[in-house]
Amino acid sequence: MQIEINKKKYNCKFGIKFVRELDKKFSVKKEGVEFGFSLSTKLPELAGGNAATLSDFLYTATITESPRPSQDEIDDYIDNVENIEAVFDEVLKELEESNAGKLAVRTLKQNLAEQISLETEAEGN
Secondary structure (H helix, E strand, C coil): CEEEECCEEEECCCCHHHHHHHHHHHCEEECCEEECCHHHHHHHHHHCCCHHHHHHHHHHHCCCCCCCCCHHHHHHHHHHCCCHHHHHHHHHHHHHHCCCCHHHHHHHHHHHHHHHHHHHHHHHC
């Protein structure tokens, strides 16, 4: 995936380096132990349309770029992009197709399907 900021194109890669960087920023600490569940915890926010999470994902996905866009440049990109829905869709698609993200996306989809099924079942009773 590529994004264009100030007439410069940046590659966004959603691989292991992406997940590692995301884990550094959004790790979960429990009883003094740090866990790298960032993709699993932030993915529902992305799927729910959280623009700040989209910015975090795009910024983190540019980890291999040199020079790299700043977080502010990514924020401005999101504020001004013509079709933000398409950007959300493309990021989710890229994650679903990457080895680093496909299991987390699959789990999210399964959990959402189960939730919808339970809600539908509860409404029917």
